[in-house]
Amino acid sequence: MAKKINHLDEQQIIEAVIDERGLDAGLRRHLFECSACHAEMKALQAGLDRFGKISREGAPEHFRKPTISELGTGVFKPVWKIRPSLGIGVAFASILALLLSPLTLNRERIYTLDAVYQEMLQDDKFMTEIEKLEENPLPRFYVDTDPGDDDKEIQNPGTMRDNDSVTQDGGSRDV
Amino acid sequence: MFKNALAILAAIILFLYPAICRAKDIPPGRWWHVPYFVEQLQITDEQKDELDKLFDYNRNRLAELKKQMEQERSELIKAFDQEHLNESTAITQMKKLENTRTLLAATRFSYSLELRKMLGHERFQRLKTLYRNWPGVQQPPNHQ
Numbered sequence: 061m062a063k064k065i066n067h068l069d070e071q072q073i074i075e076a077v078i079d080e081r082g083l084d085a086g087l088r089r090h091l092f093e094c095s096a097c098h099a100e101m102k103a104l105q106a107g108l109d110r111f112g113k114i115s116r117e118g119a120p121e122h123f124r125k126p127t128i129s130e131l132g133t134g135v136f137k138p139v140w141k142i143r144p145s146l147g148i149g150v151a152f153a154s155i156l157a158l159l160l161s162p163l164t165l166n167r168e169r170i171y172t173l174d175a176v177y178q179e180m181l182q183d184d185k186f187m188t189e190i191e192k193l194e195e196n197p198l199p200r201f202y203v204d205t206d207p208g209d210d211d212k213e214i215q216n217p218g219t220m221r222d223n224d225s226v227t228q229d230g231g232s233r234d235v
Numbered sequence: 236m237f238k239n240a241l242a243i244l245a246a247i248i249l250f251l252y253p254a255i256c257r258a259k260d261i262p263p264g265r266w267w268h269v270p271y272f273v274e275q276l277q278i279t280d281e282q283k284d285e286l287d288k289l290f291d292y293n294r295n296r297l298a299e300l301k302k303q304m305e306q307e308r309s310e311l312i313k314a315f316d317q318e319h320l321n322e323s324t325a326i327t328q329m330k331k332l333e334n335t336r337t338l339l340a341a342t343r344f345s346y347s348l349e350l351r352k353m354l355g356h357e358r359f360q361r362l363k364t365l366y367r368n369w370p371g372v373q374q375p376p377n378h379q
Contacts, residue, residue, distance in 0.1 A: 183263040184263035186297075194339050194340050198312075198332075
């Protein structure tokens with residue numbers, strides 16, 4: 061003769077709602093088979109859910125349980141997955157910063173002393189050319205005559221007679 | 236307008252010509268990278284950067300003007316040496332050459348001027364003294 065199991069009492073229904081595993085196997089089987097006990101359990105569960113919802117909505121601000129946003133739940137997501145454009149920007153800025161850092165741009169490495177000396181010599185030569193060009197941009201022939209030319213003309217044999225030495229002011233010179 | 240500006244510039248240059256003549260008192264090249272000058276004049280990294288920019292700009296401009304002057308000079312000589320002389324062309328060419336020469340002098344002077352402004356009176360005078368006493372680029376670096 062099969063043992064008849066009575067319906068679950070109120071305490072057992074509560075236990076079933078909180079944690080069904082706390083009931084023994086026979087009671088659990090009854091809860092599964094008995095629609096009345098099952099409906100009673102569901103009704104209690106629904107009532108608790110409704111009560112929870114009301115309490116969450118109606119509770120004053122300082123009584124509410126603080127909620128943590130999804131981003132801050134501790135699940136790490138790389139920045140390039142959350143915002144790809146930001147990730148690209150950060151990567152580009154990092155590369156640029158590295159390239160322009162004092163470690164990369166070593167001034168003394170670019171301007172070695174030998175290179176500076178070489179440039180100084182070249183610049184000195186260049187500036188001498190500039191000065192010459194600035195003083196007189198034309199060949200001398202186009203600007204004036206060489207003072208020596210006058211002497212050459214005076215001493216030109218074709219225009220001179222013996223003993224007629226002529227000074228630049230036109231006077232005769234006794235030799 | 237442009238002619239007037241050039242005339243004023245030429246007058247300024249003539250007035251300041253002695254200062255331009257003293258340009259040789261300033262060391263050539265990037266002397267601000269030579270420890271001898273840097274240590275004595277306490278040139279900072281920022282000043283080195285500024286001097287580099289000034290030097291690059293000035294020398295590039297001088298090179299451009301030099302090239303321009305050489306072209307204008309050859310054109311003038313060509314006009315002058317033609318069998319049938321065109322006097323007005325030769326005079327115009329001469330004026331162009333003179334204007335470029337004025338610009339060249341002004342550019343050369345502006346370098347000294349900027350240097351003087353950047354260094355201040357005391358350091359500029361000290362630079363000239365240091366340059367006079369400098370053993371020169373022929374000396375090995377460790378002798379500086």
